[in-house]
Amino acid sequence: MRERVALVTGAASGIGAAMVRELAGRGWRTAALDLVPAEDADHTVGVDVAVPEQVTAAVRRIERELGPIEAALCAAGHYAIVPVSDVAWADWLRMLRVHLGGVVNVCRSVTPGMVERGRGSVVAVSSDLAIGGSDGEAHYATAKGAVIGLVRSLAAELAPSGVRVNAVAPGPTDTPMLPPDSPWRRPAYLQTLPTGRLTSPEEVAFAAAYLVEDATFCAGEVLSPNSGAVI
Template sequence: MRERVALVTGAASGIGAAMVRELAGRGWTTAALDLSPAEDASHSVGVDVSDPAQVRAAVRRIERELGPIEAALCAAGHYTIVPVSDIAWPDWQRMLRVHLGGVVNVCKAVTPGMVERGRGSVVAVTSELAIGGGNAEAHYAAAKGAVIGFVRSLAAELAPSGVRVNAVAPGPTDTPLLPADSPWRRTAYLQGLPAGRLTAPEEVALAAAFLVEDATFCAGEILSPNAGAVI
């Protein structure tokens, strides 16, 4: 059996860390890209995913040391609640650089090798806010919406080569990204969800692992593990 190598960005905490644990439990060798060390990963590289040169160098290093990357899961990101009138231009740019730029940079680094081998899977983390919008979250929703457009376009481009590109669009997820006073943790909001609770990061990781391992029929799909926040 050949060793299967999965690259996970944003793997030091939250959804990315859950993805690392899920894939490791399925026998994958996991390589993490994050500004902070990813303790659960087999291999961790300190990288700013918004910097294409850093991402290219990290991918070359990982493939040299571990082998070809068979799956890339893009979970790096950040989140703030700010009214549109108060969002400074640098904040718009950073949101796009990290979320959209991070996915683009990883895809440009890993997919040429996948295409050459005729196999591979990319899963990007977007958000239910990209589908339904959110109050005082326009910069985040816009960046995540751009990820959906990129995923669907790249999926159409690469599907004939055997490389699949998909995404997960979780709703509010029980991670440190949501502070204790977040409106998404309020009882009134949770009671309005069909599931009555936040999504667990492990559930998002399960959806991503399904897209990587089992969903060979999926290309350009957006799965929504969001506790019914968007139906």
């Protein structure tokens, strides 16, 4: 059986690493784009996803060495809690370049081949903050909201060609991105969640894999594995 190739950005840790493990368990060969090596991936290329030329070169290399990319999962990102009045302009731009620009750069590099082959799937990681907003997280929520707009627009454009574009919008997730003193880890917050706990990266990865493999009827959808944080 032909091996399928999946590209995962931000694959060295957290949600991206969980995506690599989930897809590998389903028989995919995995290629990682990250600033540091991704231990669980079959192939890693050191890339800043905010730089278009680096992403394009990495995709060409991966397809040359592993084969055509049939799924691209965009999990690269960073996070900070900063009052909007204190966010430097450079930090606004970096947040947008990594989260939104990273998805754009991957899509520009992988979707032409997918369209030519008549199949493919892209899943971008947004956030429930893109839907509900949050005090002190305006630049992060803005970037993640832009990702949803991009996903829905690309889905409308590419679905007729057989390429599906969707998103997952997790809530606070139990990864190193949330430090031990994060307000999202406090018992008072966890008690407000219907499940009473943070979402696990494995649960987000499962939702993403579902969109890739099983949800062939989904295009432009946003799944929210968020422990009920936003209903």
